[in-house]
Amino acid sequence: MRTSGVILQFFDRTAFPPPHHFRESAAQAEREELLAYMREDAQRQSQKTPPSRRFSAASEEVVSVLNNLFRGKCAFCESRAPLHAHLFRPSAEAEPLARSTFSHLYYVWLRTDWGNVYGACSACAGSAKRQFPVVDLQRGALPTIEQLEHFLNENYGLWRWPHQDKRILLDPCQDSSFYRHLSFNLDGGIQAFTVAGAQTISVFNLDRSSLLEARARCFEEYLELLKNELKRGIQPNGLDFPKLEFGGGWYLLLRRVLGIVGHRLEQRYKVKPDQIGGVIHKVWAMPLGRHALELAFDEVRGPVERATVGRPAAKGEVRRLISIEVTDFKTLEKLEVNIPPAISADESVGREAEAAALLVLGENAAGKSSILEAVALALSEEKTRQSINRSPESFILDPELMGGEGREKSDNASVKLRFMDGEELELVIGDRFVERGVMENLPPVFAYGAFRQYAPNSPLKTPKGHVTTLFRSEALLANPEAWMLELEDDQFAMVIRALQKIFLVEGDFDVVKKDIPNNRCLIVTRIGDGDGYHEVSTPLKAVSSGFRSVLAMVCDVLAGLLKLQKNTERKSFSEIEAVILIDEVEAHLHPRWKMQIMMALRRVLPKAMIIATTHDPLCLRGMHDQEVVVFNKTVRHAADFPGALPITVEAFMDLPNVENLTVEQLLTSDFFSMFSTDSPTVELHLAKLGDLLARQAESTSLTIAENLALDNLKNEIADALPLGSSEVQRLVQDAVFIYLKNRRGADADRLSKLKAKTRNAIIGALGGY
Structure with a gap:
C-alpha cells in the first residue's frame, strides 16, 4: 500500500470493494428515482429539487469498512476519532454553487457511490459541509442517461466514470x-x-x-x-x-x-x-x-x-441568536425570551430541516411588534436605523402608557442579544444609538410589518436595510415579478427552487416561465399523465392577494441574500443564516395559508431564524413544543410592588405542546384565552361567563338569557364528564367556575397556579372513578 504524505496519507481503495449496503433496496430505489428525475426536461430539472434521499451510507457495516480503509483515522486530519461516513463530493448543491441552472444537482448521482464515501471525524465533516471548490466554478457535464442506467443495472455501488470537474481539493484516495x-x-x-x-x-x-x-x-x-x-x-x-x-x-x-x-x-x-x-x-x-x-x-x-x-x-461562522432581553423599550419594561433551536432533518423518518422559530402571541399593545423592532434595530447598521426616520427617544418606554401617570421617562432603553458562542451585542438607546459588544459575524436581518404589499408603482428595489416596512406601514415592498424577470437564468432557477414550498401551498405547479415579451411570469401546471398532458399557464399577478404578499416578502429576503454573496462564493438559500422578523404573519392570508405559512417559511430557509407575531390560532400549525410565547399585560398592585409601574408585560412560556392540538383545540386553546382584543370569539364567551359567575356569587339577579348561558356551561361540563354522581359534577363545576372568575388579569405566575389548582380540584373530584 502506497504511503507518502498527508491529508495526510494516500489510501488505496482497491482492496476495499463496496460493502453490501450499497446493493440493498434503499440504494437501488434511490438510483431508480434519480434516473426517472434525470429523464425530465431541462426546465423541470432546473426548477425542481432531486428526489429525497432514501439511502444513508452511515450503516454499521460501512463505518466498519471505513475504519479499516482509513486505519481508524480521519482521512483529512489524521485524528484518531470516531469516523463518520462523509461524502467527499457533496450530495447536492456543492459550494460554491456552479454557474449553471443545474447547480443543485452536483453531485446527487454520487450519493450511492462507495467511491465517494470517506471516513471523517465530526470536526472535519462539519467544517466541510457542502464545500467542494473547483476551477472556475465549472463542475463539468451531468452524467448521461446511459451512465445512470448502467449504474442502476449493475447494482454494485461504484461509479465507474471519471469525474468531469477540476477539483481544487487534495484527495487522499487519489493524490500521493x-x-x-x-x-x-x-x-x-x-x-x-x-x-x-x-x-x-x-x-x-x-x-x-x-x-x-x-x-x-x-x-x-x-x-x-x-x-x-x-x-x-x-x-x-x-x-x-x-x-x-x-x-x-x-x-x-x-x-x-x-x-x-x-x-x-x-x-x-x-x-x-x-x-x-x-x-x-x-x-x-x-x-x-x-x-x-x-x-x-x-x-x-x-x-x-x-x-x-x-x-x-x-469567514467566521454567523453567530446564532439564542436570547433577547429588552429593558424600557416601548411597552416592554423588562422582558427576556429564549429562541428555541432549529429542527434538524432526519432522513430516517422523512423529516425535513426547519428554521429555528418563535411565534409571539398576545393582546394588542402587549409588545409583540416591539420585540421585533428591538431585534431589527440591534442587528441593523447605523445607516439603516437612520433611514427609518424615527427618533431614538421614541423607542424609550413612556410610563404613562403603563399606568404610571406623572412619572419621568427613563434616560435610555436597551436591547441585549445573546449568541450561542457566549458573545453579546447590546444596543443602548438614548438620544442616539450606541452599540456595545460583538459586532462581527452578525446574521443579516429582514423585518416586515403587517402591511406587506407591492403595487405596480412599487420601487424596483426595497428600501435600504430590508426592515423599513416594520417601522413604516406606508412603505411598499419591491415588485417580486419585476425582480425575477431581471434575474440571470441560473439565479432564476435557484429562486424558483427555493420558492417551491411557497408555490405548493397555493396549489400544484410544474414550472415558472419568464414571458419576456409581455413582461410577466407564468406559473405552468401540467394536467393529465403521460403523453396526453396539457399545460395551463397562469400569470403570477392573477394569484391570490395572500400569495402575492408572501411572495413579495420571501423574494425580498432572497434578493437581499443574493446581494450579500459574491458570485464566486455563492451558497444555496438552504444554507444561508439570517434573522427574519414578521409582524402579524397571518395578514392577508386565507385559512389554508394561515395553517401552512410557518411551516413553508421554515422549510424555504432552514438555516434562518424566524420570529413572528400573530393573532390567529391557525398559525400555530407548523410550530413545535416550546416555540410559542404569549405576551400578557398584567396588573401589579402597589402593595406588592412598591414603586413599580402599575402595568407590565410578561412573557408566558409554560404552554402546552402545540403539536398535539387539533384545529378545533387550537381555536379554543389557552394560548388565546388570555387575550382581550382581536382574539377568537371564545375569549369573549369565557369573559362573559366569568362576569356572570361573579355577579351570581354576589346574588345579583340575572336575565333569562344570562341564566341560560350559565346553564349551557353546566351542561358542557356535564357532557365532558364520565357518567357518575351529581356531587362529582358539582365539584368539577365549582372548580371551573372559580377558574373563570379569577383568570382574567392574572399574571403568568398567578395564572399558572390557578390552572394547577383547578386541575387538582378536578382530579380530586374524579378520584372516585
Missing part, C-alpha cells in the same frame, strides 16, 4: 505527493505551497486550534522517542507512519528536517517513508550530522521559510 502541497511545524502548524493545499486547509479547517494542539503533542512525543532511540544507537522504530496518529504530518515534518540538514551538509537524502528512518540514523552517527539535525529540529518548530499560499480568508 502531498509534500508538494503541504508543510508542517513541530508546534502543529500547517502551511500550503499550492492553491489545492490552501483550499484543503480551509475546507476541512486543518489549522483549527484543537487540532494544532493535538498535532503538537504527538509531534513532540514522536520527536522525544526518536531522539532517545538515536542517542541509544538504535535504528528508529517509531516511524510506522500509516499506523501513527498524524503519521502523514509527522512524515512530512521529518522530510522537511532532512531537507534542512541536506542543505547544510550539501547532501541529497532519500526521503521515502520506508527509507527515512535509516537515513536519519546514519546522519546522527556523524558529529556534523548530529549537530545539523539538532539545529533542524529547532528550526522546524516554526513555519517553513519558502513561499507559501495563504488559505482563503476565513
